[in-house]
Amino acid sequence: MRILLTAAFVAVSLISAAGAVADEPTVIKFSHVVAENTPKGLMAQRFQELVAEKTDAEIEVEVYPNSQLFGDDKVLEAMLLGDVQMAAPALSKFSRYTDVLALYDLPFLFEDLDAVDRFQQSEEGQAMLNAVADKGLIGLGYLHNGMKQLSASKPLRVPEDAEGLKFRIMSSDVLEAQFEVLNAAPLKKPFSEVFTLLQTKAIDGQENTWSNIYSKKFFEVQPYITESNHGLLDYMVVTSKEFWSRLTDEQRTEVKAALDEALAYGNQIARDKAIEDKEKIAESGRTEIIELTPEQRAQWVEAMRPVWRQFEDDIGAERIEAAYRSNDD
Numbered sequence: 001m002r003i004l005l006t007a008a009f010v011a012v013s014l015i016s017a018a019g020a021v022a023d024e025p026t027v028i029k030f031s032h033v034v035a036e037n038t039p040k041g042l043m044a045q046r047f048q049e050l051v052a053e054k055t056d057a058e059i060e061v062e063v064y065p066n067s068q069l070f071g072d073d074k075v076l077e078a079m080l081l082g083d084v085q086m087a088a089p090a091l092s093k094f095s096r097y098t099d100v101l102a103l104y105d106l107p108f109l110f111e112d113l114d115a116v117d118r119f120q121q122s123e124e125g126q127a128m129l130n131a132v133a134d135k136g137l138i139g140l141g142y143l144h145n146g147m148k149q150l151s152a153s154k155p156l157r158v159p160e161d162a163e164g165l166k167f168r169i170m171s172s173d174v175l176e177a178q179f180e181v182l183n184a185a186p187l188k189k190p191f192s193e194v195f196t197l198l199q200t201k202a203i204d205g206q207e208n209t210w211s212n213i214y215s216k217k218f219f220e221v222q223p224y225i226t227e228s229n230h231g232l233l234d235y236m237v238v239t240s241k242e243f244w245s246r247l248t249d250e251q252r253t254e255v256k257a258a259l260d261e262a263l264a265y266g267n268q269i270a271r272d273k274a275i276e277d278k279e280k281i282a283e284s285g286r287t288e289i290i291e292l293t294p295e296q297r298a299q300w301v302e303a304m305r306p307v308w309r310q311f312e313d314d315i316g317a318e319r320i321e322a323a324y325r326s327n328d329d
């Protein structure tokens with residue numbers, strides 16, 4: 001009798017376990033490194049809501065902000081290993097996988113986000129989403145953060161002011177060259193380490209957007225910020241081919257539609273935050289915001305422009321030309 005009851009119990013347990021497995025949602029772990037109240041953080045939350053709505057919770061997005069799960073130096077490897085399904089690293093962080101996305105790091109290439117939009121929506125810009133396809137990664141779309149500013153422990157008005165200073169940079173050879181032409185010392189470091197490096201004065205400065213400088217409190221440990229708008233910080237949302245191919249056609253369509261809507265939302269936030277977060281930093285009184293005169297700005301352009309030539313072969317001269325032409329509206 002006891003044997004019969006045990007067998008029945010085991011059978012019931014197996015059936016309910018199988019049922020639970022069948023009902024389990026497909027999980028997309030979305031890992032990123034910035035704070036939640038940023039263009040990428042808010043875009044990821046919107047994406048989470050939209051995917052739940054559009055797939056009737058068949059697919060669940062779990063968002064991991066602030067490098068909780070992976071730093072940007074590890075996330076692409078983790079994606080290829082199947083430990084994370086989506087991420088949106090800065091375009092500068094794809095340098096181990098492709099040369100062409102380094103285009104977006106060239107200093108003073110884009111005048112503003114309208115020019116960036118024109119290029120990214122062009123045939124050439126869209127084709128660049130496939131730049132890492134041969135590495136098993138699919139680019140699903142671009143997201144803005146915004147134009148970068150220079151912060152430092154001393155006022156930077158002309159390029160010579162940066163000489164000899166140590167700047168943290170993202171893992172990009174173009175960004176390294178950009179500081180080397182100024183005779184400064186660039187250091188590739190993960191985003192999660194920047195605040196401490198600045199606070200302990202292990203480095204003198206860094207480059208970032210208003211939203212990152214505000215949300216990570218860099219302005220509290222940097223007495224000067226030069227409004228240089230010298231470069232772009234944008235993202236590419238990526239997934240792995242392996243994960244994408246496991247979704248049904250219908251799921252892929254819904255997830256892509258959710259992402260496109262979330263990206264449009266995030267891109268608007270990027271524009272708003274560039275204004276709002278700059279104002280909040282100015283109001284804090286913790287740092288001085290330096291505006292460049294047209295003559296000073298021209299000196300920075302002249303000092304950094306030789307970097308374009310250095311990377312022309314890797315990126316492609318025609319691609320650089322096409323991106324530069326997007327400044328003409």
Ligand code: SIN
Binds near residue numbers: 040090170191208212
């Ligand atoms: C990010 O915005 O995702 C990080 C940027 C950085 O590493 O400076």
